[in-house]
Amino acid sequence: MITAALTILFHGLAFAMVLYIVSVGLGITMGLMNFANLAHGAFAAAGGYVVVMATRSLGLPFWVALPAAFIVVALAGAVIERLVVRTLYGADELRQVLFSIALLFMAIAGFTVAFGPLQQQPEIPAGLSGQLALGDVEFPSYRAFVIVAGVAILAALWLLIGRTRMGMRIRAAVDNRNMAEAIGVDTKLLFTLTFALGTGIAGLGGGIGADILSITPTYGQEYLVLFLIVVAVGGLGSIFGPFLAALCIGVVDVAGKYLIPEFGAFFIYGVVIAILLAKPAGLFGVRS
Template sequence: MLTVLFDGIAYGMVLFILACGLAVTLGLMNLVNLAHGAFAMAGGYAALVLVNAWGVPFLAALPLVFLATAALGALMERTLYVQVYARSHLDQVLFSVGLIFMAMAVVDYAAGPSQQFIRIPEALRGRIEVAGVGMGIYRLLVIGLCGAVALALHLALARTRFGSQLRAAVDDSRVARGLGINVGLIFTVTFAVGSGLAGLGGALGADILGLDPGFPLRFMIYFLIVVTVGGTASIPGAFLASLLLGIADVAGKYYLPSLGAFIIYGVMLAVLVWRPQGLFGRAGVR
């Protein structure tokens, strides 16, 4: 039982790292970026190349993956996304679905349609037993790393100058502009960090979530649930929603193998009926 809970937490932590960037960009610029998962996939494949082909040690590859996808995110934001901020949600949806298709085709072309496995060091492969609970060392690492990132994010938003500017811009970008805050720059940085984190999540989570060209589509619904249930622009909300979703998904697949795939939709439905604005939501994004 506790092992399932443990796996669920690891899964949820990865989901959080993947989705938190989306939650913030959605709250900040009201940008529906369905292609967020494509950045995660890019991170996964970047790690694949670094570790499997170039022989970079796994743990050393992670920060590189973060930087690479963050750079990719910044580039995309400056060249493409910046043009759709002011557009309708419909336009943003069409645009980002188009990006997903392109990303999927490119990855398919470059690496083939089959699932890929990143070589994880032997030392991380084993299991340890703590008080009767079997825990995979790799998942333990994932929880530790993602937890650290989540904490760092929370502190960065709560304590730093950039964090308070970001929060001001999320609350009311017009007022923030009036206060002399460079909202455009804040968004580029946020978008880049969000993309970088998605890439990191893609690399870390490849072993848990799988990695193939279908990734951005398969996890689109998870991201949507995290930001809708957690409420946009709320880091703690997205965190709790991710954990809830991860635990429900893992537990569902473990205890009810025949119905497991439907559990997350049950969660989605329950939250929708019970709290249409999300667990921690504001009515803002419409």
């Protein structure tokens, strides 16, 4: 009984952390720029592919591949933001949704051509491939690393957003963009940096979470509903909201699938509908 509960909690936490790492950037960019980016998952997949390529083809260590994924995807995000996404700030929701779907489709086609349609696994360092014994229960140590990484990223974001000058500017612009511009915040640069940061973290999440959300060309479409759910439930422009939302959804989903497998993903959607109806702006939403 306790073993089952611990197992559910552990795997639920690991799943939740992957959801969080991938989704948190989406929430920040949506809150700041009001841009509904349905292609966010494609950036996570790109990060996954960077880690796969770096560890499998180039033979680089995992610990080098992860920062590489962040940097490569963040740069790609910055370029795309500068070239096209920028022109769609302030456009109506339908156009943003459609443009990001277009981006997603092109990414799917590109990944399929470049890496083939099959699932790809990065090479995990030997130190993380074993089991971790906790009393008489055993857990895969890689998943313990995923949990630690999720908490570390939450802490890093909290420091960045809450304690640095850039974070202060981001918070100011989320709360009141006109006012922030009026007192001299360069929102153009801020938007590019934030978009790069958000996509970069997603790339990191894609790489770290490849064990749980497997890297395939359609990654960005398959898990899109999950990422959007985390953001919508957690609230836009918040870093703690998505964390709690991911925890809720990760644990509820794993528990539901473990205890009542025939109901599948019912629980997730049920919980989401209930939360959104009770709080349309999400748990910690700055705005809806």
